[in-house]
Amino acid sequence: MFRDGARKSMWQEEIKRFSADENINEKNFDVIIVGGGITGVSTALELQKRGKKCLLIEASNIGFGTTGGTTAHLNTFFDTTFDEAINDFGEDQAKLLANVGTEAIEIIQENISQYQIDCDFEKKIGYIFALDEKQNNKLEKMVEAAEKVGINMKFCNGVSFPVSFVSVASVSDQAQFHPIKYIKKLAEVFISLGGSILEDCTCISHSEEENSITVETSKGNFNAENLVYATHIPPGVNVLHLMAAPYRSYVIAFEIENNKYSEELMYDLYDPYRYYRTHVVNDQKLLIAGGEDHKTGHEEDTGICFSNLENYVRKYFNVGAAVYSWSSQYYEPVDGMPYIGKLPGSKGNIYAATGFRGNGMIFGTISSKVISDLITENKNKYKKLFDPGRIKPVAGFTSFVKENTTSATDFIKDKLFKEKISSLAELNDGEAKVVKYEGGSYAIYKETEGKTHVLKSTCPHTYCDVRWNSAEKSWDCPCHGSRFAINGKLLNAPSTDGLQRIYFNENEDKENI
Structure with a gap:
C-alpha cells in the first residue's frame, strides 16, 4: 500500500495495493463516494447495504491518506474536550457528542464480528496525564465535564508512567485496531455486495442539477443522485476551506526494550499533546508515540519535529531502534466540532465529512451512519450538531480565487x-x-x-x-x-x-x- 508521504507507516506492511476494478462500464449510480479512507469505505459499505448502488473513487489507493497514517486510537473522549463542548454548544449537545465514541466503537465491533475481520482490535483503558499544575487544572475541568455528559473519566492512583506527572485520570472502554486490515475487509465486503471501486481515479470537479450530479474524473464522467466527499477536505474551492485548517502530526514506532510499558492508551496534556500505545507488527511489539503537531506548511524544518519527538521519548522511555516514522494530515474545525452532512452551497445532494481533528477513526466511522441516514431518511440525531452549514461564510468568500484545473x-x-x-x-x-x-x-x-x-x-x-x-x-x-x-x-x-x-x-x- 502506498501513502501520501516519503516515510513508511507501520500499517503499510499489510497490503501494497487494493485489488479494484480497472474499468467501470456503468456510468450511473445512486451514490458516488470520493475518498478511500475509513470514512469513504465505511460510508460506501453502509449505503450499499441499504440498497444503494455505489461507486467509490480514490485518487491513489485505499488507505492512501490519513487512514494509512493514523495511530488508530479509538476514544470516547476527543480533542475538543467536553467542558469546551458544554461552553460552546450547551450541555445537551455535549451529551450528544458523548454518545459518538461509544456508538462508533460499537459499529466497528459489529463489523468485525459480522465480517470476521482480523484487525488486532483490543479494548483498552485510556490514561490522561497532567504533567504540571496548569495541565492538572485542565484535567480537573475535563473530569468534571465528563461526569456531566456520562463519560466514565475519573482520577486514579498507582498508574505507571515514565514521565513525572501531577495527576492522572482513567477512561474505560477505549480501544485500538489495525486500520488498514479493517478497511481492506470492508472494501472486499462492499464489492461482494455489488459496489464498485476505482483506484488511481482523481475527482476533478462536479456539476449539480436539481436531482442529478455529474462527476468529472480522470477516468471519465459518472452520474449519481448523491455525491459524498469523504476526503481531507472537499476538492476544488468550497467555503469549508475557510472553516478548517490543515495540520500535520508526527509518529515514531520504537522497539521496546524488554517489552516494558503499559499495554493501555496514554496521553499527556502538553500543547500539542503527545500520545502513546503499543502494537505488535511482524511478531514485534512496538511503542507508538505521536505528537509535535503544527499547521501544514508552517514549519520550516519538518525533520526537527521527528527529532524533537524522538529525543523526548528517549529521555523518558527505555526504547530501542525507531523502526517506523511518518507524519499524517488532519483538519482542525474553527469551532472544534467536525463537519458531517450536506455541503454548504450545494442543492442538498452533496455531502462532506471533514474537520475531525485527531479523532479521525471515530468521526470517520460515525460519518458512515450520519451520511447514510441523511441520504436514505433525511434525518439523524447528530444532524444539527455536525451540520457543516452551522458556520456561515466569512465576508469576502465570493471573491475567493477560483481554482485553475488546467494541467500545464x-x-x-x-x-x-x-x-x-x-x-x-x-x-x-x-x-x-x-x-x-x-x-x-x-x-x-x-x-x-x-x-x-x-x-x-x-x-x-x-x-x-x-x-x-x-x-x-x-x-x-x-x-x-x-x-x-x-x-x-x-x-x-x-x-x-x-x-x-x-x-x-x-x-x-x-x-x-
Whole structure:
C-alpha cells in the first residue's frame, strides 16, 4: 500500500495495493463516494447495504491518506474536550457528542464480528496525564465535564508512567485496531455486495442539477443522485476551506526494550499533546508515540519535529531502534466540532465529512451512519450538531480565487534561464528550495542522483506559494493543505491538479503524474 508521504507507516506492511476494478462500464449510480479512507469505505459499505448502488473513487489507493497514517486510537473522549463542548454548544449537545465514541466503537465491533475481520482490535483503558499544575487544572475541568455528559473519566492512583506527572485520570472502554486490515475487509465486503471501486481515479470537479450530479474524473464522467466527499477536505474551492485548517502530526514506532510499558492508551496534556500505545507488527511489539503537531506548511524544518519527538521519548522511555516514522494530515474545525452532512452551497445532494481533528477513526466511522441516514431518511440525531452549514461564510468568500484545473507544462529553451535558476538554487543532492526569478516563483528539488525537478511554486488551488516539507519530501501548501510530490504530482486535496512542471527541452522524460 502506498501513502501520501516519503516515510513508511507501520500499517503499510499489510497490503501494497487494493485489488479494484480497472474499468467501470456503468456510468450511473445512486451514490458516488470520493475518498478511500475509513470514512469513504465505511460510508460506501453502509449505503450499499441499504440498497444503494455505489461507486467509490480514490485518487491513489485505499488507505492512501490519513487512514494509512493514523495511530488508530479509538476514544470516547476527543480533542475538543467536553467542558469546551458544554461552553460552546450547551450541555445537551455535549451529551450528544458523548454518545459518538461509544456508538462508533460499537459499529466497528459489529463489523468485525459480522465480517470476521482480523484487525488486532483490543479494548483498552485510556490514561490522561497532567504533567504540571496548569495541565492538572485542565484535567480537573475535563473530569468534571465528563461526569456531566456520562463519560466514565475519573482520577486514579498507582498508574505507571515514565514521565513525572501531577495527576492522572482513567477512561474505560477505549480501544485500538489495525486500520488498514479493517478497511481492506470492508472494501472486499462492499464489492461482494455489488459496489464498485476505482483506484488511481482523481475527482476533478462536479456539476449539480436539481436531482442529478455529474462527476468529472480522470477516468471519465459518472452520474449519481448523491455525491459524498469523504476526503481531507472537499476538492476544488468550497467555503469549508475557510472553516478548517490543515495540520500535520508526527509518529515514531520504537522497539521496546524488554517489552516494558503499559499495554493501555496514554496521553499527556502538553500543547500539542503527545500520545502513546503499543502494537505488535511482524511478531514485534512496538511503542507508538505521536505528537509535535503544527499547521501544514508552517514549519520550516519538518525533520526537527521527528527529532524533537524522538529525543523526548528517549529521555523518558527505555526504547530501542525507531523502526517506523511518518507524519499524517488532519483538519482542525474553527469551532472544534467536525463537519458531517450536506455541503454548504450545494442543492442538498452533496455531502462532506471533514474537520475531525485527531479523532479521525471515530468521526470517520460515525460519518458512515450520519451520511447514510441523511441520504436514505433525511434525518439523524447528530444532524444539527455536525451540520457543516452551522458556520456561515466569512465576508469576502465570493471573491475567493477560483481554482485553475488546467494541467500545464512549460518548455523553456532559454539557456540563461536554466543557468540562473540553478545558480539561485545552489542545491546539494536531496535538497529543495523556492526561488524567485523575473517575477516568477519556482519550487526546485535535486534528487540524490542529480536529476533536478523544477516546478511553478504556485498551488493551483488558490495560488498560495508551496513550502518544502523535508521530512516527507513533499511541497505543502500553507493555506489549505494541498500537497504535492517532488515531480508535482498531487498528493492531497483540495487542489485537483498538480504543480506546473518546467522542462528545459522537449526530450526530457514527461512521465504521467
